[in-house]
Amino acid sequence: xxxxxxxxxxxxxxxxxxxxxxxxxxxxxxxxxxxxxxxxxxxxxxxxxxxxxxxxxxxxxxxxxxxxxxxxxxxxxxxxxxxxxxxxxxxxxxxxxxxxxxxxxxxxxxxxxxxxxxxxxxxxxxxxxxxxxxxxxxxxxxxxxxxxxxxxxxxxxxxxxxxxxxxxxxxxxxxxx
Numbered sequence: 001x002x003x004x005x006x007x008x009x010x011x012x013x014x015x016x017x018x019x020x021x022x023x024x025x026x027x028x029x030x031x032x033x034x035x036x037x038x039x040x041x042x043x044x045x046x047x048x049x050x051x052x053x054x055x056x057x058x059x060x061x062x063x064x065x066x067x068x069x070x071x072x073x074x075x076x077x078x079x080x081x082x083x084x085x086x087x088x089x090x091x092x093x094x095x096x097x098x099x100x101x102x103x104x105x106x107x108x109x110x111x112x113x114x115x116x117x118x119x120x121x122x123x124x125x126x127x128x129x130x131x132x133x134x135x136x137x138x139x140x141x142x143x144x145x146x147x148x149x150x151x152x153x154x155x156x157x158x159x160x161x162x163x164x165x166x167x168x169x170x171x172x173x174x175x176x177x
Contacts, residue, residue: 002036010040013051015085024058038070042077050086057089064100067093075107078114084125091118091131098138112139112146119153126161130168137172147176 009026013019027033040052060067067074074093081090094111097103103111115132118124133150140146154169 002039003033006033006036007040007048010037010051010055011048013055015054020054020058023055024062027055027059028062034066034069038073042070042073044077044080044082044086050083050089053081053086053089057092060093060096064096067097068101071097071101071103071107075103075110078110079117084128087118087128088125088131091115091128091135095131095135095138098135108139108142111135115139116149116153119150120157126165129161129165133168133172137175140176151176 006027009023013023027037037052037056040046040049041056043049046052056067078090078094081087094115097107097111112135115135118128118132119136121129133154136146136150140150151173154173158166158169
């Protein structure tokens, strides 16, 4: 059973920055709530998990280390996220991790596989794809095979998506070349 006051706050939250900021500050000010908060984030069947993901993104922008106690669970849950609203935040968190965290081989593998899945999802949203591209670019610095696969996907999919997708694709292709 999770803290009911916390759950109520998450349930009542909105996608507005002010709402996410209030809730992220509430959780940061009450670190004892982190275990319950992560239960909601990781429970992809909970109807409000996407709202918790929005808040988590804002929290981790301030302090990525707060995820480290939950990193294994987070990475193992990546393939289970299907809510596009949650995926935007989750993919951005993966980008943060690729830039700033030391990951185990298993965590890296899960991050890479999920990023590829999000990138090639024909119904996926552009923001999720953009974060996946950036994550794969970062992960490809250790494994050039990732850059080769990423370049192929970006080339093949370039004309299928919006100008925002194309802008990220061009930026990353220049870095890979």
